[in-house]
Amino acid sequence: MAVSGRRKWDDKHSISKQGRQLTFLCQPCECDGDKIEAEAFCETCNEFICSPCLKAHRKLAISKNHVIKSKNEMPKSRKKQKGPCTELCSVHHTEIIKFFCEDHHSVGCGDCMILSHKTCSVKLVNDVSDSYNTSEELVQIRKNMATLLRRISSYQGNILDGIKATDEMREKIMKEIHIFRQEINEYLDNAEADLLKLIDQLTSKQVSQLGHMQKEFESMKTDMRECKDKIMSLQTILINCL
Template sequence: MEVAGRKLDNASAEFVLHCQPCLEDGREISANGFCKICKEFMCDPCIAAHKRFAISRNHVFLTKDKMPSFYMNKDKADFLPTEPCHEHTSEMIKFYCPTHDDLGCSDCVVLHHRNCKVEYLSETAKQYKESEEYETLNENIVHMETVISALNNKVKDSEAFVSENTKEEIQKLRTFRAQINLVLDTRENMLLKSMKENEIKQKEILSKLRDGIKGLKQTLAETTTDMQTTEKQLHQHFIHAKMARIRDNFKILVIQIVQSNPDSFSRSTSRITSETAIDLSTVEWTKDAELDVSCTEDPNDSWITSSALVEPGKCLLADNLNTCVTLVDINVNKVLSRSELIGYPWQVCAIPSGHAAVALPDENKRKFAKHI
């Protein structure tokens, strides 16, 4: 049923549809949409207000180009067309063609379904609710709702898993960092303790050396005085000179031994003074990492009979059974080079300027030097 006006002919201006809620307040505002649920035309402010309320938030709206072109009687709205034709937007869908399974307006029937037996939409819609197609559609909708719900639950579970996994990885990282810090702290404390103990030992040895030097100075002064006082007494002068020579030679020997072995300060607790020699029985020997000195060219097991330190970190070894000498880097446990000999080596020693001497007992005890 049309109210509040009528549709004019094509030569006249088009009938203006006004917002129905505003008309009730006495305001004439052009409608820009149509609510399919409330069957009312509305302006933009009324549409926005309509969507704010929970009860009407999900209502379906038709835009201005798709909304009906006339007012409707709400009591008969269920029997009137409410959807605009997709081809003729100014007309409403009123007919259904079973032959082409198509919906259309009056113009569509005239243009495309003139020879078809079309049905009026209101009568077809009443029968559709009892059809198998409608029942299948509802079953599909229920099935899709179940599938969507299951997918939604999987997404939630995945989100929870991702969050929990992230927390676990962060905790593992923090635990690992705490373990590293603990190891580093423990190692630092051990090194600090070892360095402090070594410092104390070094200072004790240096203190003893200082006392020894003081004793040497005193002895030297006494010798000088004796030599001066006995200068005119030739036999006394001769005796003191000889005694001073023997005593000083011994002391110089001890000092040279100390100077040529500075690393012995940290490896032993020997009493090194001007009056005592080095006692190896008091040296503390410790087992270091084992060296692998074998080579692929060796026909026999290695039998090392002698070694010599040619430079810091590099050691020259005499291998008797394999008739060769090998140069080993003791820091990285690696054989740097191997040299075949003409006999079975027994002794090896380093010589300045990058040479080494090797003793070959089986070759008439001949020795030769070879560049390292």
């Protein structure tokens, strides 16, 4: 039975009988200053308890399903705990997860083990966690994860290189398009200037030719008027002579 503010327990709290058998004191009673021999060991709470405390332990709802070892089954020392588990059971929401079922590879509280895993191989989560970190399967998983992380980093590097190459290609194409556009504009400007010059030359020549023809026509009209006048004058002279 867990008591708030309890002192840490170790082998120094055990009593030796004639140097042959270790006898442990009840930890809850020890916290109250009483030295009473332990008659059982609660694996769930990881503490030695006497008969009166065991009765109370089995009556309380929070500890009635704890795993209890009799005096003959008690361990030679209290197991060191890394720290209490605070994860609540997904089935019994007021109970803390403390056990691992090796047959079903699942965790649960004391109620889960009693109701659903009576015939299974059940261990404390703290005990399993010690060997879990060094298990061959976990070591392989860690190696695979490290390999995947390296591959992901490599793929990310390739993606960044691809993005950079794409940006550089875009800049190059845009620059070439700009240069090509400038060349087209320059070509069109030169072509326009040449066409305008040619048109000016053609129109100037045409105007010159038309002006020359106009002068010739005026000259011809003058000549025809003079010829007409001469004919009229000659006709008058002839009439007078008759």
